[in-house]
């Protein structure tokens with residue numbers, strides 16, 4: 192069994208960094224490991240305009256540790272009012288790499304999300320033209336669609352029309368959770384890819400609901416049955432360049448998750464790469480980790496791979512029980528668990 196693993200420095204293609212005290216508390220965990228991260232725009236209020244993305248970029252830069260060269264890659268939050276002018280301005284400014292489609296009310300801070308795809312016709316065309324990617328939270332929100340079926344319904348109702356109508360648009364199906372999504376991505380053209388989180392690889396819905404409800408394993412899209420988990424594992428084992436690392440690390444204070452109406456989101460940043468390494472090791476596919484974590488993402492985004500490397504060592508350590516955010520506790524994903532790999 193190898194004791195160390197040296198790979199190109201990875202990037203995180205889907206993360207929530209929040210703002211203010213939370214931003215300052217969570218950025219170092221990501222900057223410690225990842226060279227770049229695609230930063231989600233679902234703040235309150237959301238990052239809708241190029242000027243807001245620019246301001247948010249500088250608020251992130253201000254809290255990056257001095258010894259880190261971490262670079263945030265910005266996104267715009269699409270609304271029914273997003274214009275082609277906003278898209279072209281964002282692309283010209285250079286900090287924004289992608290736009291995020293949240294179906295209205297699908298997840299945390301998505302109330303101002305998109306209600307009508309047709310309203311975005313010109314914006315999608317402008318994105319294809321300007322080379323900005325479309326990132327989708329792939330769940331429908333209709334009350335009559337069961338929460339476990341919402342990703343599949345999104346594929347049929349929204350994703351198929353988008354990829355058909357905008358064949359030039361690069362689309363990342365974010366945090367996929369089902370065999371349906373894996374099949375859709377594999378069957379699609381070279382302009383469709385997907386991110387996969389650590390929680391959807393290592394857990395299924397039993398880990399959320401059996402033996403008591405586990406609020407720290409609750410995220411959206413919600414964990415699915417084990418056959419879907421196995422499909423995601425098979426997807427990364429298959430080595431397709433269409434799948435890459437996106438943690439969806441989504442910090443929420445402890446009391447907002449351990450709550451009668453708990454927030455969705457797993458704060459995985461303190462152990463993100465280590466969790467993927469653990470999973471890939473268990474699946475016997477450690478040789479596939481570097482492409483998944485370090486090559487497929489930048490290749491799909493059309494960005495250079497990172498020039499430096501990072502080393503993981505096989506040396507057990509424990510994920511902390513809590514991490515402080517301005518004096519208040521936050522419970523990381525897999526808190527208290529012993530992991531086998533750590534970043535040197």
Ligand SMILES: NC(=O)N[C@@H](CC(=O)O)C(=O)O
Nearest residue numbers: 207298299410411441455456
């Ligand atoms: N994944 C989650 O469960 N939560 C994310 C939102 C999202 O990515 O959908 C968050 O912002 O908290």
Ligand SMILES: [Zn+2]
Nearest residue numbers: 298328411412
């Ligand atoms: Zn999402």
Ligand SMILES: [Zn+2]
Nearest residue numbers: 207231439441
């Ligand atoms: Zn997310």
